Amino acid sequence: MTSSTALCTGRVAVVTGAGRGLGRAHALALAAEGAKVVVNDLGVGIDGSGTATGPAQEVVALIRAAGGEAVAHNGDIATAEGAASLVATALDTFGRLDTLVNNAGFLRDRMLVNLDEDDWDAVMRVHLKGHFLPLKHAAAHWRAEAKAGRTPCARVINTSSGAGLLGSVGQGNYAAAKAGIVGLTLVAAAETGRYGVQVNAIAPAARTRMTEDTFADTMAAPAEGEFDAMAPENVSPLVVWLGSPACEGVSGRVFEAEGGRITVMEGWRPGPTADKGARWSPAEAGDAALKLLAEAEAPQPVYGAR
Numbered sequence: 001m002t003s004s005t006a007l008c009t010g011r012v013a014v015v016t017g018a019g020r021g022l023g024r025a026h027a028l029a030l031a032a033e034g035a036k037v038v039v040n041d042l043g044v045g046i047d048g049s050g051t052a053t054g055p056a057q058e059v060v061a062l063i064r065a066a067g068g069e070a071v072a073h074n075g076d077i078a079t080a081e082g083a084a085s086l087v088a089t090a091l092d093t094f095g096r097l098d099t100l101v102n103n104a105g106f107l108r109d110r111m112l113v114n115l116d117e118d119d120w121d122a123v124m125r126v127h128l129k130g131h132f133l134p135l136k137h138a139a140a141h142w143r144a145e146a147k148a149g150r151t152p153c154a155r156v157i158n159t160s161s162g163a164g165l166l167g168s169v170g171q172g173n174y175a176a177a178k179a180g181i182v183g184l185t186l187v188a189a190a191e192t193g194r195y196g197v198q199v200n201a202i203a204p205a206a207r208t209r210m211t212e213d214t215f216a217d218t219m220a221a222p223a224e225g226e227f228d229a230m231a232p233e234n235v236s237p238l239v240v241w242l243g244s245p246a247c248e249g250v251s252g253r254v255f256e257a258e259g260g261r262i263t264v265m266e267g268w269r270p271g272p273t274a275d276k277g278a279r280w281s282p283a284e285a286g287d288a289a290l291k292l293l294a295e296a297e298a299p300q301p302v303y304g305a306r
């Protein structure tokens with residue numbers, strides 16, 4: 001099934017939340033480029049409730065039917081045991097780990113005043129902790145490899161969101177977690193580069209069960225024969241490249257990916273600045289802030305803001 005120019009020949013990739021949606025597309029695309037894939041999915045409902053082994057097994061079956069190699073992992077990636085066994089599954093089954101795609105997650109959307117503590121905790125846990133723990137266990141393995149003189153060509157792709165980069169009305173928990181993933185990506189890239197690890201993040205947009213109802217107007221399938229811009233498979237080629245040796249030198253970056261468009265997101269950086277060389281009074285600080293704001297670029301609109 002793999003072409004001679006495949007980007008991931010000989011590599012082993014782990015994809016979290018790969019039983020459905022974007023993760024499923026990434027797992028299939030990585031396998032099509034020659035990677036052996038650990039297909040993780042807890043099989044939860046759209047709000048994180050319940051569990052099922054079916055989604056991961058189905059993707060494994062698809063990869064095997066196409067001539068590839070894959071194994072299912074049904075653990076919860078937001079637990080230490082789940083994250084440790086995820087990395088162990090790659091090492092025990094295929095003998096190595098090269099690429100980690102952190103993708104699993106779910107939503108509990110509410111306006112802030114209606115957002116229960118449980119919905120805050122559940123969304124922070126699955127996205128933020130669910131990125132941190134697999135990254136930590138994978139990075140510990142790669143650091144050990146580097147210390148043993150086998151510096152890896154390791155790649156991590158984290159999954160942020162436009163909600164985390166620009167804000168999104170009704171998604172305070174999700175936006176905070178996805179913004180946190182960008183901070184985690186920057187730190188991980190800076191800390192693990194010396195062990196041969198590159199860490200980047202994507203902010204995807206695609207039609208999955210997570211988006212097809214909420215954004216029904218923009219997610220509609222196209223007419224027969226037209227480019228399906230919202231198909232999850234459109235996001236995966238960038239993920240495959242970021243998961244391969246071909247992206248050497250690219251780390252700590254955030255890309256938006258949707259349809260046929262890839263955008264480098266340019267993040268926080270110092271804008272207009274003023275320094276009094278001494279402490280401002282509150283009124284002076286206000287005057288200075290207003291002057292600087294008049295010189296600064298206007299912020300991007302928050303998604304869903306009127």
Ligand SMILES: NC(=O)c1ccc[n+]([C@@H]2O[C@H](COP(=O)([O-])OP(=O)(O)OC[C@H]3O[C@@H](n4cnc5c(N)ncnc54)[C@H](O)[C@@H]3O)[C@@H](O)[C@H]2O)c1
Binds near residue numbers: 055204
């Ligand atoms: N679809 C979009 O337009 C969009 C936009 C921005 C960001 N994202 C992000 O992309 C990622 C994938 O989303 P999707 O749209 O494909 O959603 P999806 O619901 O289709 O797939 C997510 C998968 O993650 C699994 N999962 C959830 N919690 C898990 C856990 N604790 N352990 C293991 N697996 C778990 C689910 O069972 C599900 O199969 C998410 O991180 C999401 O926030 C999606």
